[in-house]
Amino acid sequence: MLSRYGTLIGLTAMVVAFTIRAPTTFLTLPNFLNILNQSSLTAIIAAGLTMTLVVGEFDLSIGYVASFAGLIVVGFIARDGLPMLLAVPLVLLIGAGIGTTSGFLVTKVRINAVIATLGIGTILVGAGFAYSAFPIAAGVPAEFVQISLGKPVFGIPNPILIMVVVLAILWVILNKTDLGQKMQAVGGNIEAARLSGIRVDRVKMFAFATAGVCAALTGTLLSSLLGSGTLAAADGYLLDAFAAVFLGSATLRDGEFHIVGTLVGVLIIAVGFNGLSIFGAPTFFQPIFKGAILVLAVGLSTLARRYAKA
Incomplete structure (x- = not known):
């Protein structure tokens, strides 16, 4: 019960506590949209990371990919003179190439992920x-x-709309397509998947490529938000993404990584940060909260898997 619904109980408890403490500030439509808007980029990059974790691998490059993409997309447009409609798809393609390269090193060269x-x-x-x-x-x-x-659009900021589209596409791929079933099979039992005829290496490379595209999209949106390309601007998304994905794996399922759970994990982190900000908590509370959330997330995920096997 705790391993499946602990994260939802925790999210509900935070919402109730913050509402009681600040009823006219926290539980309002503008603040709700603000939470979604602030968490949209984390949700996109975390959704890409979810795909690699589904197939049983890790990707520690996503923060660096996002930072690099955010820098070069602005450079392509402002310094090199490329049209925006060409520069943005090109950067997403570069993100896919970086992810594919990581997948190649992991699957073909057999380097630890x-x-x-x-x-x-x-x-x-x-x-x-x-x-x-x-x-x-x-x-x-x-x-x-x-x-x-x-x-x-209809009062909803663009990053939220982009987040919804990306998460919906990845959810459909993972749950409603043959490729998604293969990804889950690879993550569940790689040897059984290989013996059943699944091309495991291709499936894993697709997952890494997807993570690369999502990271590049996150970096592009961040640079658009900042109005500049800044080196290392998105490096911090790595920890946020891992915390969200592991929190999500302990939501509704027995330690399995899935898109809906990842969104719930992102919202838990965003609601926590929003509440700390409303109550004027010192800045140093944020990394403490983030680190505690990551430890809690991995702990809940481990418990969920342990009891699922029991």
């Missing part, structure tokens, strides 16, 4: 410095900024 993705991330840090050691802010067109800060 932690080492391979951490190495790729470190390379991207150097590549980012080589491209521009300083933030790129001059010459950023208004239409690029409008991607994140443009006029809301």
Whole structure:
């Protein structure tokens, strides 16, 4: 009971507690939209990470990919003169290429996923410095900024709409397609999946490529929000994404990674940060809260798996 519904109980308890403490501030539509808007980028990158965890692998490069993508997309537009409609898809394609490279190293070269993705991330840090050691802010067109800060549709900010579309697509892939069933089979029992004829390496490479695209999209949206390309701007999303995904794996299912659970995990972190901000908690509480959430998330996920096997 605790392993399946503990995260939902915790989220409900936080909402109730914050509402009691600040009834006219917390439980309002503007604040709800603010929470969703602030958590949208984390949800996108965490959803991509979910795909790699579903197939039983890790990707520690997603924060670095997001930072690199955010830097070069602004550079392509403001410094190199590429049209925005060409620069953004190109950066997403680069993100897919980086993820595919990580998948190749893991599946074909047989390098441990932690080492391979951490190495790729470190390379991207150097590549980012080589491209521009300083933030790129001059010459950023208004239409690029409008991607994140443009006029809301029916009162809903653009990042929320993009988040909904991305999560819906990944949910359909994972739950309603043959590829999604293969991914879950690979993550459940890789040898049985291989013996049943599933091309395990291709499935894993697809998961890594998806994570790369989601990370690149997150970096692009962040740069649009900031109005500049800044090296290392999105590195912090790595920890947030892992905390959200592991919290999500302990939601409704017995330790399985899934998109709906990831969204719940993201909301728990966002609601916690929002409440701390409303009550004026010192800044140092945020990393403490984030680290505690990660430990709790892994603990709940481990409990869920343990009792599922019992």
